[in-house]
Amino acid sequence: MNLLSQSQIVAFENKMENFIPNHSVDCVILGYEDQQLKVLLLKWKMHGGWCLPGGFIFKDEDMDDAAHRILQERTGLHQLFLNQFYTFGNQKRAEHPTDQDGRLIKESMTQLGFTKPAVLKWFNKRFITTGYFALVDIAKAQPQPDFLSAACEWRPVNALPKLVLDHNEILEKAIVHLRHQLNYVPLGLSLLPKKFTMQDLQKLYEAILGKPMERSNFQRKILKLKVLVRREKLMSGAANKAPYLYSFDENSYHRLIKEGIGF
Amino acid sequence: MNLLSQSQIVAFENKMENFIPNHSVDCVILGYEDQQLKVLLLKWKMHGGWCLPGGFIFKDEDMDDAAHRILQERTGLHQLFLNQFYTFGNQKRAEHPTDQDGRLIKESMTQLGFTKPAVLKWFNKRFITTGYFALVDIAKAQPQPDFLSAACEWRPVNALPKLVLDHNEILEKAIVHLRHQLNYVPLGLSLLPKKFTMQDLQKLYEAILGKPMERSNFQRKILKLKVLVRREKLMSGAANKAPYLYSFDENSYHRLIKEGIGF
DNA sequence: TTATTATTGTATTTTTTTGACACAATAAAA
DNA sequence: TTTTATTGTGTCAAAAAAATACAATAATAA
Numbered sequence: 349m350n351l352l353s354q355s356q357i358v359a360f361e362n363k364m365e366n367f368i369p370n371h372s373v374d375c376v377i378l379g380y381e382d383q384q385l386k387v388l389l390l391k392w393k394m395h396g397g398w399c400l401p402g403g404f405i406f407k408d409e410d411m412d413d414a415a416h417r418i419l420q421e422r423t424g425l426h427q428l429f430l431n432q433f434y435t436f437g438n439q440k441r442a443e444h445p446t447d448q449d450g451r452l453i454k455e456s457m458t459q460l461g462f463t464k465p466a467v468l469k470w471f472n473k474r475f476i477t478t479g480y481f482a483l484v485d486i487a488k489a490q491p492q493p494d495f496l497s498a499a500c501e502w503r504p505v506n507a508l509p510k511l512v513l514d515h516n517e518i519l520e521k522a523i524v525h526l527r528h529q530l531n532y533v534p535l536g537l538s539l540l541p542k543k544f545t546m547q548d549l550q551k552l553y554e555a556i557l558g559k560p561m562e563r564s565n566f567q568r569k570i571l572k573l574k575v576l577v578r579r580e581k582l583m584s585g586a587a588n589k590a591p592y593l594y595s596f597d598e599n600s601y602h603r604l605i606k607e608g609i610g611f
Numbered sequence: 612m613n614l615l616s617q618s619q620i621v622a623f624e625n626k627m628e629n630f631i632p633n634h635s636v637d638c639v640i641l642g643y644e645d646q647q648l649k650v651l652l653l654k655w656k657m658h659g660g661w662c663l664p665g666g667f668i669f670k671d672e673d674m675d676d677a678a679h680r681i682l683q684e685r686t687g688l689h690q691l692f693l694n695q696f697y698t699f700g701n702q703k704r705a706e707h708p709t710d711q712d713g714r715l716i717k718e719s720m721t722q723l724g725f726t727k728p729a730v731l732k733w734f735n736k737r738f739i740t741t742g743y744f745a746l747v748d749i750a751k752a753q754p755q756p757d758f759l760s761a762a763c764e765w766r767p768v769n770a771l772p773k774l775v776l777d778h779n780e781i782l783e784k785a786i787v788h789l790r791h792q793l794n795y796v797p798l799g800l801s802l803l804p805k806k807f808t809m810q811d812l813q814k815l816y817e818a819i820l821g822k823p824m825e826r827s828n829f830q831r832k833i834l835k836l837k838v839l840v841r842r843e844k845l846m847s848g849a850a851n852k853a854p855y856l857y858s859f860d861e862n863s864y865h866r867l868i869k870e871g872i873g874f
Numbered sequence: 875t876t877a878t879t880a881t882t883g884t885a886t887t888t889t890t891t892t893g894a895c896a897c898a899a900t901a902a903a904a
Numbered sequence: 905t906t907t908t909a910t911t912g913t914g915t916c917a918a919a920a921a922a923a924t925a926c927a928a929t930a931a932t933a934a
Contacts, residue, residue, distance in 0.1 A: 370631050371700075371739055411700025411739060435698040435741050437634075437674020476634055476674060476741075478698050528795065528871075546882085564884075565922060587931040588881040608791075809911085827913075828893060850902040851910040 350461030367404035374402040376522035379486035391499035483538030613724030630667035637665040639785035642749035654762040746801030
């Protein structure tokens with residue numbers, strides 16, 4: 349039994365000719381939920397291995413557009429924060445690409461139903477891959493597996509499975525990059541819902557920086573940036589003072605980010 | 612008259628088959644001299660246009676190694692600070708690549724002496740290029756043109772000629788990247804000679820940040836980092852107090868850089 | 875109704891860092 | 905010996921950051 353339908357196979361065979369060979373794009377799509385940083389992963393049909401969403405670049409397509417296309421296909425979202433962070437060009441990436449059980453991908457491809465030698469050859473090429481990272485509001489995203497995947501799920505970055513190829517390394521690099529770029533990235537705007545409490549924002553920063561911050565000092569520092577608009581109070585039902593909700597003034601936030609937040 | 616010798620042409624034709632198609636590497640090699648940030652540029656034989664040193668990646672070569680190889684070939688230096696900063700993947704990069712006079716590169720290639728259709732086709736491919744930036748002690752480098760270039764020179768980044776293709780954009784991005792990464796990069800260690808005065812270091816920072824800094828405050832801040840070792844005084848012959856020479860304690864400097872200097 | 879509880883918004887105090895400037899020390903020249 | 909330009913270091917006020925204090929308040933329990 350093939351894991352792919354005949355039409356899926358033909359569709360890929362046709363597309364393949366229009367891709368740039370040897371180069372791919374992988375997306376580290378990050379979200380924030382339950383006070384945890386999460387990443388969108390795919391589970392391959394063939395051997396159940398987890399990987400980052402990725403794809404190839406059409407010959408007449410800008411690489412950035414390819415990344416946006418992949419992001420859109422996996423989340424249903426577009427026009428999001430999406431930045432390139434690194435290109436992985438080790439020759440070893442390609443050598444003997446094996447699945448979790450050590451079988452060559454080539455064999456797995458046959459199992460999927462691919463028969464054309466050109467396709468088998470394609471997946472055994474050396475690929476240089478460019479990593480992009482996206483910041484996404486999980487509540488708005490609708491995860492969609494691609495045709496090679498059985499599942500598409502949010503997973504906490506602190507408790508990840510072993511990913512295929514060098515995808516763990518790619519993810520690691522994305523997060524380091526995010527930490528370094530923190531002052532130039534619309535973190536809260538991208539990862540939080542429209543309205544949020546000061547505590548939400550603080551917990552987000554703590555999750556990414558991996559260290560606690562003093563509550564009142566955090567609040568003072570953030571408010572001094574003049575990018576938050578105070579909204580109504582949030583009556584959560586808890587037996588204590590209700591916090592205010594805030595939202596970002598997008599214009600002044602983006603202006604600030606250009607210079608660097610200095611946080 | 613061909614601009615290339617027959618052996619140069621044959622050598623390239625043979626190498627070409629072993630390169631990964633569609634992908635190149637460009638190096639922004641930065642140095643510091645006469646209180647100015649300088650970049651190493653090549654002047655093409657064919658039309659005199661200036662460009663960044665670049666090259667292709669062998670099929671059995673890591674991309675980082677390709678960048679190191681190119682750097683080594685142009686400067687004679689190896690084991691230097693060399694970091695990837697961005698990959699340029701716009702489809703437009705390839706469209707109608709013209710020389711300064713608007714002639715197609717293809718025609719220029721013929722002028723160089725290339726005749727094989729495969730070679731002409733190669734230079735008209737779409738290339739995705741990965742940019743690396745290196746920080747180099749100019750005094751130690753020995754600029755060497757490649758076989759396509761007539762000259763290889765250090766040029767101040769503040770007074771650059773128009774470069775071929777999108778190389779101005781690549782350089783611009785490298786410098787922005789450098790400014791953002793300043794706290795994670797061994798700036799002084801790479802760009803200055805072993806021993807230097809506090810003024811040398813300050814002038815370097817001023818050149819890169821593009822703004823003056825207060826002398827005594829700069830000194831206090833730098834010394835507090837505990838990465839400088841004070842050496843003997845420099846008797847310059849000037850009619851004033853002689854400054855101390857300093858050198859970096861490489862171990863503690865690299866340790867500091869990992870965390871981020873916070874300067 | 876009133877005390878209790880947990881958490882919030884803000885104020886206050888303390889400590890650290892920064893920016894601006896002062897000044898004595900000094901290598902060579904006048 | 906005086907002059908000159910520049911250096912190393914110190915000071916002082918302003919600003920920023922860290923630590924702490926405390927009243928306000930939404931719901932709950934008494």
